[in-house]
Amino acid sequence: MILCWLLFVPFIGGFLCWQIERRGAPSQLPRWIALLTMLLVVVLSLWLWLTGDFSLTGAIGDSPSWAREFRVGWIDRFGISFHLALDGLSLIMITLTGFLGVLAVVCSWNEITNRIGFFHLNLLWIIGGVVGVFLAIDLFLFFFFWEMMLVPMYFLIALWGHSGSKGNTRIGAAIKFFIYTQASGLLMLVSILGLVFAHYSNTGVFTFDYAVLRDTPLSGPLAYVLMLGFFIAFAVKLPVVPLHGWLPDAHAQAPTAGSVDLAGILLKTAAYGMLRFAIPLFPDASAQFAPIAMALGLVGIYYGALLAYSQTDIKRLIACSSISHMGFILIGIYSGTLLALQGVIVLMIAHAFSAAGLFIMSGQLYERIHTRNMPEMGGLFGRLGALPGFGLVFVMASLGMPGTANFIGEFLILFGAFETVPWVVVVASGGLILAAIYSLVLMHRVYWGTPRSEASLGGLDPREYSMLLVLLVLTLWVGLYPNTVLDISQTAMSEITHWFAVSPLPTR
Amino acid sequence: MNQFPTQLLALAPLAVLCVTVVVVMLSIAARRHHFTTATMTVIGLSLALVSLLGVLRITPIQVTSLFIIDDYSVLYAAIVLVAALACTMLAHAYLETLPDRREEFYLLLLCSTGGALALIASRHFASFFIGLELLSVPLYGMVAYAFRDRISLEAGLKYMVLSGAASAFLLFGMALLYAASGTLEYAGLVDGLANGGEHQSWVMIGVGMMVIALTFKLSLVPFHLWTPDVYEGAPGPSSAFLATVSKVAVFAVLLRFFTLAPPAANEWLLTLVGVIAFASMMVGNLLALRQRNVKRLLGYSSIAHLGYLLSVIVAGGELGTEAVGVYLATYIATMLGAFGVITLVSSPYSGTDAGALHHYRGLFWRRPYLATVFTLMMLSLAGIPITAGFIGKFYVIAVAVDAHLWWLAGGIVVGSAIGLYYYLRLMVIMFLDEPGESRRDAVSGWGQQSGGIMVLLLAALVIFFGVYPQPLIALVHAAGMAHG
Numbered sequence: 001m002i003l004c005w006l007l008f009v010p011f012i013g014g015f016l017c018w019q020i021e022r023r024g025a026p027s028q029l030p031r032w033i034a035l036l037t038m039l040l041v042v043v044l045s046l047w048l049w050l051t052g053d054f055s056l057t058g059a060i061g062d063s064p065s066w067a068r069e070f071r072v073g074w075i076d077r078f079g080i081s082f083h084l085a086l087d088g089l090s091l092i093m094i095t096l097t098g099f100l101g102v103l104a105v106v107c108s109w110n111e112i113t114n115r116i117g118f119f120h121l122n123l124l125w126i127i128g129g130v131v132g133v134f135l136a137i138d139l140f141l142f143f144f145f146w147e148m149m150l151v152p153m154y155f156l157i158a159l160w161g162h163s164g165s166k167g168n169t170r171i172g173a174a175i176k177f178f179i180y181t182q183a184s185g186l187l188m189l190v191s192i193l194g195l196v197f198a199h200y201s202n203t204g205v206f207t208f209d210y211a212v213l214r215d216t217p218l219s220g221p222l223a224y225v226l227m228l229g230f231f232i233a234f235a236v237k238l239p240v241v242p243l244h245g246w247l248p249d250a251h252a253q254a255p256t257a258g259s260v261d262l263a264g265i266l267l268k269t270a271a272y273g274m275l276r277f278a279i280p281l282f283p284d285a286s287a288q289f290a291p292i293a294m295a296l297g298l299v300g301i302y303y304g305a306l307l308a309y310s311q312t313d314i315k316r317l318i319a320c321s322s323i324s325h326m327g328f329i330l331i332g333i334y335s336g337t338l339l340a341l342q343g344v345i346v347l348m349i350a351h352a353f354s355a356a357g358l359f360i361m362s363g364q365l366y367e368r369i370h371t372r373n374m375p376e377m378g379g380l381f382g383r384l385g386a387l388p389g390f391g392l393v394f395v396m397a398s399l400g401m402p403g404t405a406n407f408i409g410e411f412l413i414l415f416g417a418f419e420t421v422p423w424v425v426v427v428a429s430g431g432l433i434l435a436a437i438y439s440l441v442l443m444h445r446v447y448w449g450t451p452r453s454e455a456s457l458g459g460l461d462p463r464e465y466s467m468l469l470v471l472l473v474l475t476l477w478v479g480l481y482p483n484t485v486l487d488i489s490q491t492a493m494s495e496i497t498h499w500f501a502v503s504p505l506p507t508r
Numbered sequence: 509m510n511q512f513p514t515q516l517l518a519l520a521p522l523a524v525l526c527v528t529v530v531v532v533m534l535s536i537a538a539r540r541h542h543f544t545t546a547t548m549t550v551i552g553l554s555l556a557l558v559s560l561l562g563v564l565r566i567t568p569i570q571v572t573s574l575f576i577i578d579d580y581s582v583l584y585a586a587i588v589l590v591a592a593l594a595c596t597m598l599a600h601a602y603l604e605t606l607p608d609r610r611e612e613f614y615l616l617l618l619c620s621t622g623g624a625l626a627l628i629a630s631r632h633f634a635s636f637f638i639g640l641e642l643l644s645v646p647l648y649g650m651v652a653y654a655f656r657d658r659i660s661l662e663a664g665l666k667y668m669v670l671s672g673a674a675s676a677f678l679l680f681g682m683a684l685l686y687a688a689s690g691t692l693e694y695a696g697l698v699d700g701l702a703n704g705g706e707h708q709s710w711v712m713i714g715v716g717m718m719v720i721a722l723t724f725k726l727s728l729v730p731f732h733l734w735t736p737d738v739y740e741g742a743p744g745p746s747s748a749f750l751a752t753v754s755k756v757a758v759f760a761v762l763l764r765f766f767t768l769a770p771p772a773a774n775e776w777l778l779t780l781v782g783v784i785a786f787a788s789m790m791v792g793n794l795l796a797l798r799q800r801n802v803k804r805l806l807g808y809s810s811i812a813h814l815g816y817l818l819s820v821i822v823a824g825g826e827l828g829t830e831a832v833g834v835y836l837a838t839y840i841a842t843m844l845g846a847f848g849v850i851t852l853v854s855s856p857y858s859g860t861d862a863g864a865l866h867h868y869r870g871l872f873w874r875r876p877y878l879a880t881v882f883t884l885m886m887l888s889l890a891g892i893p894i895t896a897g898f899i900g901k902f903y904v905i906a907v908a909v910d911a912h913l914w915w916l917a918g919g920i921v922v923g924s925a926i927g928l929y930y931y932l933r934l935m936v937i938m939f940l941d942e943p944g945e946s947r948r949d950a951v952s953g954w955g956q957q958s959g960g961i962m963v964l965l966l967a968a969l970v971i972f973f974g975v976y977p978q979p980l981i982a983l984v985h986a987a988g989m990a991h992g
Binding site: 022074075076077078143144145147148150151154155158159171174175178179182183186187189190193194197 | 876887892893894898910920921922925929932933936939940981982
């Protein structure tokens with residue numbers, strides 16, 4: 001039942017925000033409601049974290065071991081049920097979602113000044129949709145949330161975004177984002193249906209249940225095609241390089257809260273989808289596809305880094321650096337060793353923290369100097385109070401400095417993948433150098449160089465300071481004591497490794 | 509002859525409608541009163557709807573050689589009657605200030621609905637043709653009802669000429685089939701044709717001509733050219749009627765014809781239908797991209813939607829029949845909602861309807877609930893989850909995947925992706941702030957009007973079926989077609 005609350009609390013909170021604004025309540029009230037809602041989500045997930053048992057008990061079976069489960073019938077005609085389940089992987093993602101949700105509400109405290117209630121409706125409904133994605137274990141339900149979360153994100157970018165140079169670009173960016181993800185999502189729907197009908201023709205039973213569909217015997221080529229449908233949907237969201245076109249635009253035009261959500265959690269839904277669905281449902285086909293996926297990951301690492309280096313807009317730079325980081329995640333996922341998968345979890349969290357921190361800071365810069373164009377900055381160190389100091393730390397985190405969570409993530413991925421694909425690791429490591437280059441370039445262009453004037457632009461107020469401080473503490477915490485996370489995800493990752501490795505069942 | 513009372517009962521909905529037509533006509537002749545006429549129409553349609561419950565006890569039953577009343581026809585009759593009720597409610601708000609005679613509109617609407625009922629229950633070419641004509645001829649009048657407005661009159665004439673041409677094709681096709689098989693019943697066609705092998709090419713031409721006529725009525729490519737003009741020119745309630753009642757009835761008979769007289773033996777015909785479906789998805793969506801008028805845009809989008817639906821005919825099968833029912837029900841609710849909002853924004857009548865995109869600019873901040881309804885309808889047309897449209901699209905893709913028609917499934921995916929662009933654009937315009945050049949709004953108390961209540965109900969329905977489609981699926985699943 002607590003899973004339902006986790007899912008519905010953001011939706012209810014968002015609706016309240018909108019209704020309260022319409023009733024003419026004071027304009028700060030929706031913010032407080034949104035903040036309380038998100039804190040409630042965090043508290044609920046932390047409570048699950050502390051009370052749940054996520055240790056590896058006994059042998060790994062053919063069906064996943066859920067810590068909690070909730071199930072009611074939904075559409076009996078097709079055997080679709082409202083089936084939520086939680087294991088270590090989803091719990092980590094949900095906690096992260098709740099936490100970044102809090103940050104998104106707080107960081108838009110001064111930025112969003114019109115239609116506050118409706119803004120928070122959209123913000124909270126994104127969070128609700130993402131929580132649904134992380135909880136849903138029925139394929140229909142998963143797709144349902146996967147598509148649903150796009151609508152509020154679309155509104156967030158289209159209505160509160162920054163217009164670029166040419167007229168309506170925020171609407172253009174929003175539509176681009178929506179079409180990319182929706183069209184690829186429909187491919188996934190076709191794949192889901194293909195899988196369901198394959199199961200139906202074998203057994204005469206309609207079902208969309210994850211655990212049942214995992215046992216569907218598929219012929220090789222069919223499995224490969226269906227797997228591609230899933231992979232493309234996730235690859236667009238991650239994004240993998242030839243399908244990344246929406247990302248820089250969406251990030252650049254989105255409001256800060258939108259960027260934080262987008263980089264922090266929406267991209268992670270894709271990695272989650274690969275870990276939860278693409279690989280366990282089609283282990284053979286995935287193993288066959290792994291070299292291509294890893295090659296795409298390599299391309300992403302280098303291409304993203306090169307793109308990032310050439311950007312002048314600070315938010316676009318951070319967005320492109322995300323492409324590069326996601327390349328590591330893709331390699332980690334498809335190398336399939338336990339160590340690499342654990343690294344993927346840590347890197348996802350670390351990237352969420354560091355990207356959120358950088359986006360929040362670029363939002364704060366924009367509030368002070370009203371530009372995101374880096375050539376117009378320079379020499380800001382010392383004019384902004386503690387902001388550049390924080391900036392330095394998050395840039396260091398982003399380039400994978402030891403001591404930060406990003407280092408642990410990248411190290412585990414490379415170390416774990418080395419036993420299976422040494423050459424990929426060798427090439428990928430080169431990407432770390434490029435990461436250092438573009439990160440330092442960011443630092444240099446914005447904070448160093450000759451200042452335009454000596455006047456102070458105003459330091460951080462307590463709200464901004466505490467946001468960044470919390471992010472910083474968490475980055476260091478996970479960097480210095482990653483077992484907090486690794487213990488929780490151990491079971492789920494072992495299962496995936498196991499299924500990936502021993503895939504050739506006699507029935508397949 | 510002791511079957512006679514039951515047979516009469518089976519035709520009760522149609523009889524009730526005919527009586528209503530006469531009563532409404534007489535009352536108009538006695539004294540013109542807009543509200544009374546509208547009320548009588550609503551009562552007549554509701555009675556017909558209630559009488560369907562009685563009909564349900566005696567299905568399936570064949571009434572003369574012309575009609576077959578089975579659960580299938582009851583389901584589609586119910587959909588048609590509900591849609592007609594919705595159109596009546598919209599018409600009342602809209603016609604209130606029409607500087608002309610208002611009451612005859614209801615007469616035309618009732619006649620046309622009667623035609624739709626006859627068409628749905630037909631099992632014979634004679635009832636097919638009579639039903640189709642009874643459905644179409646009053647529509648000419650309805651489309652041109654605001655005839656002082658030039659584009660309405662033009663739309664009416666355009667529809668009349670092209671519709672007449674389509675009817676000629678239909679008749680010719682039927683004549684050829686009769687010549688080849690010697691029977692006018694759908695079910696008899698198969699046996700009749702089996703005996704006359706040498707007439708095969710005549711049969712092809714005959715069926716082909718009938719398909720042409722029906723694709724015209726359903727506005728499928730390449731016979732779609734009239735659609736945007738007529739949708740744009742017709743008064744809001746007429747467009748709504750045209751987009752819903754007429755489409756449902758024609759599609760229902762098309763599906764029955766293809767099921768009872770399976771031209772499935774003709775592989776090329778099914779391929780042809782598939783090509784028409786694919787072309788409709790692409791052309792409808794692509795042409796909609798550049799429209800600046802909401803009604804035209806919905807016209808093009810309806811071309812695409814019927815293309816999605818037609819792909820089900822190619823697949824056929826029991827799941828296909830079910831998919832058609834679910835898709836049509838969700839599509840009708842959505843289309844009625846969308847046209848309902850347009851009509852409410854254009855009500856009461858004051859010249860050309862509020863069709864231009866800028867009329868809708870900032871609607872959300874002036875009429876939040878109405879704009880929310882419209883947003884929902886756009887999302888439903890685009891097939892986004894939590895709306896009924898998603899369930900319909902899910903069904904259509906499921907049928908295509910089940911039948912291994914990958915190219916049609918691909919067409920649906922690509923078409924939907926293109927379609928998103930204009931649905932989203934229309935949606936976001938309502939949320940933009942800049943004041944438009946000319947504002948048109950629904951009256952402030954729109955929620956209390958009959959049309960407003962109807963639109964809100966439709967929105968609730970779209971959400972309900974989007975979140976919990978099980979009742980709808982069970983209903984459609986139960987409404988099987990009687991063979992024979």
